[in-house]
Amino acid sequence: MPKPKILKEIEEVILSRSPARVEKVFSKVDSSAVAPEEILGAMTAGMEKARKKLKEGTCSIPEFLLCIDAFRQGIGHLKDANADVPRKEEAVVIGVVEGDVHDMGKNIVAGVLEASGYRVVDLGKDVPRDEFLESLKETGASLLALSTMMSTPLENMRDVIEWVRRLHPEVKILVGGAPLDERLAKAIGADGYAEGAADVPGEAERVLTQRARPMEIPVVAK
Amino acid sequence: MKPERFDLSLPCPEDILPDVISQVGYPSSRELGDDIREEIERAADQCLAMVDPAYLYKMTPFLRLEKGLLVGRDVEIRSVKLAHLTKRLREPEVICCLVVTTGQALEEAMEEAQKESLFHGYLLDAAGSVVTERLTDQLDQHVSGLLGEEGYQTTGRFSPGYCDWDVGQGQEELFRFLQPESVGVQRTSAGMMIPQKSISAVVIGAREVSLRYPCPFCSRGDCPHRREEEGSDLHI
Numbered sequence: 001m002p003k004p005k006i007l008k009e010i011e012e013v014i015l016s017r018s019p020a021r022v023e024k025v026f027s028k029v030d031s032s033a034v035a036p037e038e039i040l041g042a043m044t045a046g047m048e049k050a051r052k053k054l055k056e057g058t059c060s061i062p063e064f065l066l067c068i069d070a071f072r073q074g075i076g077h078l079k080d081a082n083a084d085v086p087r088k089e090e091a092v093v094i095g096v097v098e099g100d101v102h103d104m105g106k107n108i109v110a111g112v113l114e115a116s117g118y119r120v121v122d123l124g125k126d127v128p129r130d131e132f133l134e135s136l137k138e139t140g141a142s143l144l145a146l147s148t149m150m151s152t153p154l155e156n157m158r159d160v161i162e163w164v165r166r167l168h169p170e171v172k173i174l175v176g177g178a179p180l181d182e183r184l185a186k187a188i189g190a191d192g193y194a195e196g197a198a199d200v201p202g203e204a205e206r207v208l209t210q211r212a213r214p215m216e217i218p219v220v221a222k
Numbered sequence: 223m224k225p226e227r228f229d230l231s232l233p234c235p236e237d238i239l240p241d242v243i244s245q246v247g248y249p250s251s252r253e254l255g256d257d258i259r260e261e262i263e264r265a266a267d268q269c270l271a272m273v274d275p276a277y278l279y280k281m282t283p284f285l286r287l288e289k290g291l292l293v294g295r296d297v298e299i300r301s302v303k304l305a306h307l308t309k310r311l312r313e314p315e316v317i318c319c320l321v322v323t324t325g326q327a328l329e330e331a332m333e334e335a336q337k338e339s340l341f342h343g344y345l346l347d348a349a350g351s352v353v354t355e356r357l358t359d360q361l362d363q364h365v366s367g368l369l370g371e372e373g374y375q376t377t378g379r380f381s382p383g384y385c386d387w388d389v390g391q392g393q394e395e396l397f398r399f400l401q402p403e404s405v406g407v408q409r410t411s412a413g414m415m416i417p418q419k420s421i422s423a424v425v426i427g428a429r430e431v432s433l434r435y436p437c438p439f440c441s442r443g444d445c446p447h448r449r450e451e452e453g454s455d456l457h458i
Contacts (some may be wrong), residue, residue, distance in 0.1 A: 017257060019339075061247045062258055065341035072340075099412025104347050107336050126410055152389045152412040 006034060007042040010074070014046025015053075017066045019073060026077040036083035040117075043074045047115040054198040064197070068111040075114070088117040090208060091141040095123035095132060097160060099153035105177060106147045108197045113145070116201040129160045136168045143204055144173045146190075151179040158188040165189060172207040176200070228364055230275040230322070230357050235266045238352045242266055245348040265345035273353055274325035276405035277361050281318045281369075284308075284426065292317065292426075297395045299424060301387035303436035304380055308426060316374060316427035318365050321402040322358045323420035324350055332418075350419040358421045365425060374427035378434040378449070381423040382413065385436060389413040396422045 006029060013025040029039065050067035053059035059067075078085050092113050096106050103125040114120045121139050123131055136144060144164060146157050157175065164171055175190040185193035192207040194200045240250075242262055248254055254262070282296040287309060290302040294317040308314050328350055336343030358379070366376040382392020393413035396402075400422075408416045415422065435449045442448070 017255070060253075060258075062261075062341055062344060065339075065344050069339045069341050099410045099414060101410060101414050101416055101418055104336070104344060107343070108340060111340055126414075150383070150389060150412065150414060152414075156412065 007038055010039060010042035011046040014043055014067050014070045015050055017063060019069065022070045022073045026074060031081045031083060036078055037086050039078060040086055043071055047071050051198045068115060071115045087119045090143060091119040091121060091139045092143040092145055093121045093123065093132060093135045093139060093141045094145040095127035096125035097146055097148050097153050097156045098126055098128045099156050100148045100150055101125045102149035105149060109145060109176065109200050112197045112200050129163055132160050133163055133167055136171055142171060142208060144171050146175045147177045149178045154179060161189040174203060174207060226368060230277060230360050232270050232273060233356045235270060238266055238356065241352040242349045245352055246345060262345055265342060266349045269328060269346055269349035269353055272328040272331045274327055275357050276325060277322045278400050278402050278405050279318055279320035279361065279365055280400055281316050284314045284317050296399045299387065300391050301385060303385040303439055304387065306439040307377065307433060307436040310433055311428035312430035314426055314428040316369060318425045318427060319396050319400055320361055320365065321400055321407055321420060321422040322361050323405060323407045323417055324354050326406060326417055328419055329417040354419045354421055362425060369427040375431035377426045377431055379423035379425050381421060393422065
């Protein structure tokens with residue numbers, strides 16, 4: 001099959017809502033003729049369309065999740081073919097803060113970040129502060145994504161942010177979850193806030209390209 | 223009043239389907255494609271097959287109202303809004319505390335499903351939420367029936383985290399009194415329950431209940447959980 005045609009098919013199948021069709025399209029891919037970067041590029045283009053549709057309200061959350069599943073299926077095929085899956089340099093550490101066990105939203109965000117090319121280190125739910133700090137140290141991640149669906153663990157989220165600022169000041173922090181809004185995210189010290197899964201890649205990009213914040217030097221009156 | 227055993231019965235898949243469809247974000251089944259509808263049905267079936275319901279309830283005498291606090295013999299509920307509601311009841315005398323869980327098997331199935339497919343995991347999670355509510359409705363009806371036999375009317379159920387009732391304080395009180403660990407329900411440091419698909423709540427029994435929910439005492443008109451009752455024009 002000519003290269004542009006298969007790439008177009010890959011892009012389209014991400015939006016097809018059909019795992020069986022995803023299988024069929026990927027089984028046709030001749031990995032010696034198409035580079036993994038090109039396959040991934042087509043998959044990402046499909047995901048980008050899905051994200052746009054979700055934002056516009058023309059795609060439901062379940063339909064969007066089918067697109068993420070299709071993307072993950074595609075990554076699985078690339079890995080099965082021993083292809084070196086190209087990823088962004090930045091790693092993202094993600095987790096639900098200690099005290100909360102609701103991880104559906106976090107799992108969706110992890111899937112979206114993965115589909116946007118990030119290396120995602122998912123620590124799971126009810127994650128203690130020190131585990132986040134340890135993981136940032138080990139992975140050298142540039143971004144930390146924290147979530148909670150309840151208001152009680154917000155104090156734990158604020159505590160994690162405070163410690164990350166002390167020990168890993170270079171790491172950008174993105175937060176999300178039901179009790180948060182932009183104002184509260186700022187108040188607890190986060191760099192960015194994503195209201196929904198579709199906003200996550202844009203917000204991640206924004207905080208990562210932010211210039212390092214200038215240090216605040218106290219003015220001393222002479 | 224001693225708790226009386228009864229069996230929670232699982233709802234039929236077709237009974238929960240409209241609620242699951244709404245829970246996953248579709249206003250009605252008309253908006254669904256056949257493919258998604260079939261998957262929702264599959265998730266509802268799988269959910270019901272995994273549910274192993276358990277419950278616990280205990281009643282304790284209501285003693286008095288203090289400022290924003292309901293004092294029972296064994297529990298204290300710190301909520302200005304529930305206190306407002308209780309003030310409106312005639313002879314509030316009983317606080318019934320309850321917990322319902324769908325069990326650990328569903329919790330594990332949801333976790334596994336998400337690893338394979340976020341789509342299916344999401345549907346299963348939604349079905350789990352609907353089933354948990356339905357089971358809690360049954361227990362609620364059961365305890366309301368028991369209290370009714372004693373001449374009490376009951377308020378709507380009120381859970382930690384509702385309105386101004388702090389989840390942490392609420393769960394701490396209910397867990398201390400009920401000890402739901404005996405039916406497999408744990409709580410995290412912040413008061414979340416494990417399994418996630420569990421509900422804890424209180425119901426107040428009084429000789430006359432003219433309002434079942436504290437919503438009329440709340441000025442948050444845009445609250446998504448707001449419940450309107452007939453004749454509820456008591457906005458303050």
